[in-house]
Amino acid sequence: xxxxxxxxxxxxxxxxxxxxxxxxxxxxxxxxxxxxxxxxxxxxxxxxxxxxxxxxxxxxxxxxxxxxxxxxxxxxxxxxxxxxxxxxxxxxxxxxxxxxxxxxxxxxxxxxxxxxxx
Amino acid sequence: xxxxxxxxxxxxxxxxxxxxxxxxxxxxxxxxxxxxxxxxxxxxxxxxxxxxxxxxxxxxxxxxxxxxxxxxxxxxxxxxxxxxxxxxxxxxxxxxxxxxxxxxxxxxxxxxxxxxxxxxxxxxxxxxxxxxxxxxxxxxxxxxxxxxxxxxxxxxxxxxxxxxxxxxxxxxxxxxxxxxxxxxxxx
Numbered sequence: 561x562x563x564x565x566x567x568x569x570x571x572x573x574x575x576x577x578x579x580x581x582x583x584x585x586x587x588x589x590x591x592x593x594x595x596x597x598x599x600x601x602x603x604x605x606x607x608x609x610x611x612x613x614x615x616x617x618x619x620x621x622x623x624x625x626x627x628x629x630x631x632x633x634x635x636x637x638x639x640x641x642x643x644x645x646x647x648x649x650x651x652x653x654x655x656x657x658x659x660x661x662x663x664x665x666x667x668x669x670x671x672x673x674x675x676x677x678x
Numbered sequence: 679x680x681x682x683x684x685x686x687x688x689x690x691x692x693x694x695x696x697x698x699x700x701x702x703x704x705x706x707x708x709x710x711x712x713x714x715x716x717x718x719x720x721x722x723x724x725x726x727x728x729x730x731x732x733x734x735x736x737x738x739x740x741x742x743x744x745x746x747x748x749x750x751x752x753x754x755x756x757x758x759x760x761x762x763x764x765x766x767x768x769x770x771x772x773x774x775x776x777x778x779x780x781x782x783x784x785x786x787x788x789x790x791x792x793x794x795x796x797x798x799x800x801x802x803x804x805x806x807x808x809x810x811x812x813x814x815x816x817x818x819x820x821x822x823x824x825x826x827x828x829x830x831x832x833x834x835x836x837x838x839x840x841x842x843x844x845x846x847x848x849x850x851x852x853x854x855x856x857x858x859x860x861x862x863x864x865x
Contacts, residue, residue: 594710597724612725612733614707618741636713640706 574605579616580655581605583625583644587652590643592633593617617642625651682721683708685730686737693735693744703737802856804843805836810860817856822847825857834860 585591585599593613600606620626625648633639644652683704690700714724727733738744803820805813810824811832817824826834838859841847847854 592710593706594713594724597714612727614703614725614733615737615740618737622740622742633709637705637709639709640702 577655577659578613579620579625580652580659582613582616582620582642583648583652583655586626586643587649590629590641592639592641595639596642620648623647680708680711680721682725682730683711686734689731689734690738690743693738695738695743699741699743703741799846799848800854802839802841802843802845802847805839805856805858806843808836810834810836810858813858821854823855825855826860830860831862834862837861 581600582596585596585603591599596617597613617626621628621642625645626642627645627648628643629641630638631641686707687700687704690703691697695703711721711724714721722728725733727736735744800821802822803816805816805824808816809832810826810830813836814824814826836858840857
């Protein structure tokens with residue numbers, strides 16, 4: 561029960577910043593959907609949580625924060641590649657600033673009781 | 679072909695996603711799922727959503743390919759609007775019928791329920807001492823009729839009247855008629 565609640569909280573927290581993580585992994589090099597989940601996993605974000613990256617990619621595409629193109633993959637079918645657009649880069653920079661502010665504020669509240677929880 | 683992807687395609691078609699875009703999304707999903715399976719990652723693990731229809735609808739909505747509500751919901755909303763309009767119409771018809779019954783029905787109903795005609799009162803003039811013809815003219819100016827014996831000559835003089843002078847009566851009432859008593863010349 562407690563684990564479920566913990567996963568739900570993690571999922572909710574991730575939902576607010578997952579778009580930033582997606583923009584981050586296609587900032588320098590384009591990637592297709594599954595390739596993006598692999599990059600996230602390689603960088604430590606193993607479980608995306610409920611929902612998937614596709615609706616989020618759809619929103620980023622609709623808002624012009626990612627540019628897309630189709631290209632052949634290694635031996636497989638053509639894939640849809642995503643990369644951060646100039647607007648996406650700006651949104652990422654602003655999002656990282658907001659995330660760091662929030663993280664700092666939350667840390668300053670929670671840091672004092674961290675030892676008790678541990 | 680992946681059953682999950684097929685279910686998504688059906689949902690996109692149902693939602694009215696343009697076929698070209700639905701095919702693009704289906705192909706993207708199919709290729710990614712195939713690669714994930716080759717890596718030992720299940721579709722559920724990769725997508726985090728076990729209901730393909732919900733997943734497909736969410737993706738299409740986030741891409742701006744369908745409106746916020748599904749067509750099924752829109753139809754439901756339409757039915758609610760139709761039902762409300764119908765109920766209002768029934769209420770209106772019943773109310774109108776009730777009103778017609780209460781006022782006696784027929785075309786006179788509108789006259790009856792309209793603003794009542796206000797009857798302007800008039801003051802009975804003093805006709806005593808006047809010749810009957812002059813008395814009739816004076817009374818006429820006051821919207822009052824004079825009832826005098828037939829064949830009375832103009833020089834017959836009014837010696838009495840009912841109602842009495844200065845009595846206030848409704849202009850169109852029966853008593854807006856002044857009955858006069860005459861004295862014939864030489865009588």
